[in-house]
Amino acid sequence: MSITxxxxxxWKQQGRKIVxxxxxDYITGRLLDAAGVDLILVGDTLAIxxxxxxxxxxxxxxxxHHAKAVRRGVKRALIVLDLPFLSYQESVQQAMHSxxxxxxxxxxxxxxxxxxxxxxxETVARLVQAGIPVMGHIGLTPQSIHQLGLKQQGKTxxxxxxxxxxxxxxxxxxAFSIVLExxxxxxxxxxxxxLTIPTIGIxxxxxxxxxxxxxxxxxxxxxRQPPFAKVYVNLSEAIAQAVQDYAAxxxxxxxx
Numbered sequence: 001m002s003i004t005x006x007x008x009x010x011w012k013q014q015g016r017k018i019v020x021x022x023x024x025d026y027i028t029g030r031l032l033d034a035a036g037v038d039l040i041l042v043g044d045t046l047a048i049x050x051x052x053x054x055x056x057x058x059x060x061x062x063x064x065h066h067a068k069a070v071r072r073g074v075k076r077a078l079i080v081l082d083l084p085f086l087s088y089q090e091s092v093q094q095a096m097h098s099x100x101x102x103x104x105x106x107x108x109x110x111x112x113x114x115x116x117x118x119x120x121x122e123t124v125a126r127l128v129q130a131g132i133p134v135m136g137h138i139g140l141t142p143q144s145i146h147q148l149g150l151k152q153q154g155k156t157x158x159x160x161x162x163x164x165x166x167x168x169x170x171x172x173x174x175a176f177s178i179v180l181e182x183x184x185x186x187x188x189x190x191x192x193x194x195l196t197i198p199t200i201g202i203x204x205x206x207x208x209x210x211x212x213x214x215x216x217x218x219x220x221x222x223x224r225q226p227p228f229a230k231v232y233v234n235l236s237e238a239i240a241q242a243v244q245d246y247a248a249x250x251x252x253x254x255x256x
Contacts, residue, residue, distance in 0.1 A: 003078040005110055005133040005176040012198040018210025020200055024049050024066045030073030037077050042067040044082040045214050055142045060087040060098055067106035080135050081108035085143045095123045099132045114141040116166025121173045128174030136170035138163055140182035154183040167191045180204040203228025
């Protein structure tokens with residue numbers, strides 16, 4: 001049976017940690033699901049797979065195309081689709097249209113929206129009222145790279161309070177979960193304790209209700225590793241070695 005957004009909230013109450021990773025294709029989605037991952041984020045980190053420098057160029061069409069592939073490989077995990085830059089910021093109507101396509105066309109079960117300012121909170125509330133589960137995302141928000149950069153957020157008392165207020169507002173708006181990215185671990189712990197919905201950390205310490213990583217970072221496939229990622233296996237080296245071995249055997253008339 002598929003995992004639901006409501007189930008994640010129950011797991012927080014039970015103290016069960018939530019395991020989340022990203023996927024952009026059928027093969028990865030199938031493997032992550034079979035391995036027991038709880039939540040699969042079809043993230044706008046798709047930019048990595050498409051060779052973009054940032055997440056900003058990724059389009060809704062590209063997100064839906066890749067989410068469809070992930071959907072075909074996933075039987076159990078909750079699939080959340082990132083709404084990419086400028087697919088929801090213009091108006092509530094635009095956000096409703098984009099989120100509706102994520103569920104209707106891509107088969108996602110929820111969407112993720114970055115930011116916690118009042119306009120975003122209103123958008124979250126309207127989407128939830130329409131029956132669309134929404135995951136929030138505060139702290140380091142990559143779609144705001146030109147405004148915030150890629151540095152850790154929430155380091156001053158003022159910024160700490162701002163993030164706490166945003167998290168509370170997103171929960172009140174109906175978000176079922178919030179990603180906390182690249183913020184101090186003590187602040188993440190306080191937010192986690194304050195909320196009744198689960199927090200999913202990425203570079204936010206161990207006290208969050210769950211953790212998410214970009215799968216290419218975990219597998220050692222990314223060109224640049226963020227400081228908070230952990231490489232569990234270096235597939236870049238393994239793939240390069242396998243290809244070199246194959247090439248050598250072809251050239252030496254050993255394969256086939």
